[in-house]
Amino acid sequence: MAKQSKAQKDVMERVxxxxxxxxxxxxxGRKVKSRKQAIAIGLSEAGASNQQTPAENRKRLKQTKARERADESGPTRAQLYEQAKKRDIPGRxxxxKAELAEALKR
Structure with a gap:
């Protein structure tokens, strides 16, 4: 088995x-009940699957890291918009995204 990179280990750990x-x-959208299925999902997301080509593995890891960065950056514009809608902020x-965040702080 090939050695996993730190990024791949982090993804496997999270999954x-x-x-x-x-x-x-x-x-x-169904819950994963099988440990084997969880491992397969983790390997796929980590870009370490032997069922995909090296190019697909690189693409998969890149997508996973981008999604994780997006999750860390806070609420999306759509989520902020929904909050502004509930508060009835004019001009929303x-x-x-930055303007919505600022308006919601007030």
Whole structure:
């Protein structure tokens, strides 16, 4: 077996933690009940699967890291917009993400 990079180890650790906590879902939205399936999902997301080409593995790891960075950056514009809608902030439809965040602070 090839040695995993730090990024791949981090992804595998996160996926298996989600599985143990019962939060890991398939692409169809069903809970993962099998440890083997959780490992397969983790290897695929980590770009370490032997079922995919090296190019697909690189692409998969890149997508996973981008999604993790997006999750860390806070709420999306759509989420901020929904909050602004509930508070009935005028002009919200033309505001950027930063402007919505600023308006919600007030």
């Amino acid at each position: 298996l933690h989600e599985y143990k906590e019962g939060e890991l879902e398939t692409s169809a 439809s033309k505001m950027s």
